[in-house]
Amino acid sequence: MTLAEFKAWLEGYEASFSGAPNADQWSAIKAKLADVQIVALPALPSYPSIPTTFPRYETTNPLYPTLWPNVTCQNGSEVTQ
Secondary structure, eight states, X not given: OOHHHHHHHHHHHXXXXXXXXXXXXXXXXXXXXXXXXXXXXXOOOOOOOOOSOOOOOOTTSTTSXXXXXXXXXXXXXXXXX
């Protein structure tokens, strides 16, 4: 019996009595519940992981511009890196 079938049975069985189930009704519910087969869910597909670290642009990186030009401002002062 699947979980959906047990749920349908339990809803119908619950309609046959009023109030809380008595000891005999609980025994019948537990007996039916023992027949329920739990089906494992299929495995989820695996995806490539997303990198959590990214390369830093430091002076040791060959793509990092190490020779910045000197900039001369209008007032004559010079700005360097």
